[in-house]
Structure formats: structure tokens, C-alpha cells
Amino acid sequence: MAEREVDRSVSQTVKAQLALRDQILSGVLRPGERISELQAVETTGASRTPVRMALVRLEEEGLLEAIPSGGFMVKAFSERDISDSIELRGTLEGLAARFAAERGVSARELEPLKECLAAIDELLRQVPISVDSFSSYVTLNARFHALLTELSRSPPLIRQIDRASALPFASPSGFVMAQSALPEAQQILIIGQEHHRVVIDAIENREGARAEAVMREHARLAVRNLRLALRNRTHLDLLPALALIKTATD
């Protein structure tokens, strides 16, 4: 056996978790496929104990499923699972927006959100948007959603939203990328940005119901567009959902 190269900069458990997640999301491990501990030990370079810890964490994260007779397999998702996950996240973000509005947010706390908004506005001014700008958009959008979640000041809710975002297709970046496969991508991004603008306005004016409603609409839009994107699969490589979709006839 090859010598074990030990990287002490991060824990072996974390290293194994990252490596395995990458294998799952990149499609190296197919949905439904059983994960062999021994094989994972070889590909990650960690020993069995941290690998097992990583497997348990990935199961909790929702990427793996425990097999009753022992071991784990890569979880397979149906298209509906995916759209439900997005709507679920939208619902939670809606609650976060409502909490933020009802509990009040200082101008100072809102500042980073507005900066984010302005930066996205700047990007969207380009027609058509460049590839670089699009990738900046993905980052800024993720940041916007994270900041908004924080505004709720509710640790249990923030935690739950984080977990709901663990699935790549349910993360803000994930569904933006999926939408980019559509011809009307730019128009979609502009509508999304409008939602962002409305939710900030609603929070500022302490309109909880309106803040919640717009975030839910935001997610419903994402669901519709993901459905479309899955129909005409033009930019397959941009769809992080694909690696996890059930291939079985089921």
C-alpha cells in the first residue's frame, strides 16, 4: 500500500467529508450506488474512523442514505424532490424575512444587503451578461440570501435554512445556475433582483407579510424555471441537480 500522506492543516474527518461530497456532486459516485468504506478510505486518504464520521455527517446532510443491512448509498432524488426542496427553502426564507421585518432591523444592518443589491444591479446592466459577471452574480446572490437569513436573528431558523441549502440544487447558487440554462436567463435574473428589492423594502417598512410573500414567490419562480431548465437540457454541466436525479425508471 502507498504511504499515507497526512495533511495536518485540516482534520481528516473534514477532508474526507469534502472529498466524498465532491465525488457525489461531481457524479463520480452515481445515485443509488453503494459507498464502500474501503474504497472511500483509498480515495480520500483518511483512515476508516474519520471516513465513517464523514459518512454519518453526509447522511445527516441528506446526500447519503443508510442501508438497513449496513453501510450507505448515494441518495437519489426525483424531480419533484428537487422542486419541493426549493419551495421548502423559499418557505423558510420567507419566515426569515418575516422575522426580520417584524423584529425590526437597523439601517446599519441593512447596509450590506443594499450594497449587495447595488452590485447585482451593476452586473445586470450588461446585456448580454458575460460569463465572468454571471459567476459574480452567483456569488453575490448567495451572499444576499445568506445575509437575509441572518437578519432573522433566529439561530434555529438559520440552522434549518442552512440544512435545507445543503442539497446543491436547493442552494441559491444551485438554482441560479440551473436557470442560466434557459434562453430567457437574463430576464429571470432581473425579476429575481426585483424580488430582492421588494423584500428589503418590506423589511425596512416592517411589513412582515409582504416580506414573506415575496420570498415565497421568489422560490416558486425558481421552481418553475428549474422545471423548464430540466426540459430543455441545454447546459447540462450547469445543472448541479443532475448528478443526483434518479436515473431509475421507478
Add this chain to the structure above:
Amino acid sequence: MAEREVDRSVSQTVKAQLALRDQILSGVLRPGERISELQAVETTGASRTPVRMALVRLEEEGLLEAIPSGGFMVKAFSERDISDSIELRGTLEGLAARFAAERGVSARELEPLKECLAAIDELLRQVPISVDSFSSYVTLNARFHALLTELSRSPPLIRQIDRASALPFASPSGFVMAQSALPEAQQILIIGQEHHRVVIDAIENREGARAEAVMREHARLAVRNLRLALRNRTHLDLLPALALIKTATD
């Protein structure tokens, strides 16, 4: 050291997880307290590997918190954390009810729910309700909520609701028990039962918005009553939230 008694009927990991959870919820381990692996090994009877697996799972469950420098501590919750968790669960159950209503549910699927409803009606006819009946109520209520969740037919949502219910005070049984500490407990149970009746009716008539609204109201009622119950702490032993509430001045 005492001989290791090995119970082969359940896995050591599960045994350790149950034992540790019990210690946390019963208050043997105080909020904020660090959990020593060695100590956990002694009290659970499992060895370090399954104990560590159990600790990871309990962290994911939300009962423990990882300490940056290593190890785990019992998570401490504020009163707001608790009420937020309940509202969070209500929001998710609202979405489940909406899904059930919008996607349609056959009369046959609704049957168990209605049986549950009728059984609770029977119990509530007693004035005042007996202790035995109350404990039946807790079971039936938990069953009702579980069945309702299932009706959504959305595995991701069901999964998320399960996780949101992992915290004892956020589970249906938990907050019913908390409410029982109030003098107007019976009246509260009757209002809750009315909510149950409305949600079934809304699902039958495919009124998604109404189904969702009533479940959210259901949770908001629970939040209000939990707050009251925490004020006049009459039946402390019935409040599963207490073991986890921050004692620190914070």
C-alpha cells in the same frame, strides 16, 4: 473496570445515542456542559467509536454543539429559540398541509386522520380530563401530526419536519405537555382540536391556503401558551423545554 455487558439486540451506536439523549433531556447533563467521551463511554457501556458516532448524530440533531477546540457540549436554548422552533415547525407543517390539499388526498388516505380526530373528540368529552386520558391525548396528537405530515407525500419536507421535531419542546408531544401546565389547559386542547378539524376539512376541499393558514395558527397558539406556561411554572416536570433552557445570565 466492570465487565462490558454487550447487548446485541440493538447496535452500540443506537444504544449510545439513546442513552446520551436521555441524559440530556432528563437534565443529567446540564446545558452548556461539556460532554466527556470517556465519561460517556462509562455511562453508556459502548466503546469510544460508537459513542463518537452517537455524538455526531446528536450534534446534527441539534442537541449538542461542537466545541471548536474539540469535543461537544450540551446546547443551551433561549426562550426565543424555543418559540422560534415551534413557529418553524408550524410553518413546515403548514406547507405539508398545503401540499396535501393541492396535490389531492383520497378518502382512504384521510381515514386514519379522521379516526384520530374522533378518538381525541372522545377524550375531550371528559371534563376535567383524567391524567390517563391526557397521556392518550399526547400520543394521539403526535400521531395526528405525523399522519398529516405524511399526507404531503414530499420526502424532503417530511425529513425536514422530523428534524424540526427532534428538539423535545418543538415536538407535538412536547408543546402539548407544556400547555398542560396552564389552568385553561382543557380549553386550549379544545381549540387545538378545532384546528385539526379545520385542516382536514381544508384538505378535503383542496383549499391549500386555508390548510396552511390553520396549521400556522395552530403553532402560534402553541407559542403563546408555551410563553404563558413558562411564566407560571406550575408543572415543571411536564415541561420538556426546561432541561435545555439557558440558565446563564447571558
Add this chain to the structure above:
DNA sequence: TCGACTGCTATTGTATACATAACGTATTCA
């Protein structure tokens, strides 16, 4: 007397050896 540095101890992180259970294959009997 206070602060800093060094060494020790205790606890966690990691690796591996051992036990056990499950699955697959081959052989035998009906």
C-alpha cells in the same frame, strides 16, 4: 507580585486490529 514560559496531564483525533454478519458461490441432493 505579576507575568511568561515550560512541562505535564488529560482528552480528543486517528489508525488499525478484531469480531460479526451478510452475501455470493459452489456443491449436493431431490
Add this chain to the structure above:
DNA sequence: TGAATACGTTATGTATACAATAGCAGTCGA
């Protein structure tokens, strides 16, 4: 020829040994 059982192999579950780090205490120096 097919089915069932037994045996062997492989993989997971468990235990424990080893390594490394963090925290604490004690001592020495300023």
C-alpha cells in the same frame, strides 16, 4: 435441472492502542 444449504469471502460494526494537541499548573525571572 433446480433448489437449498453450507462454506468462504468481504464488508461493516466495535474495540482499543497510539498520536497529538490543548489546557493547566508550577516555577522562574523581572
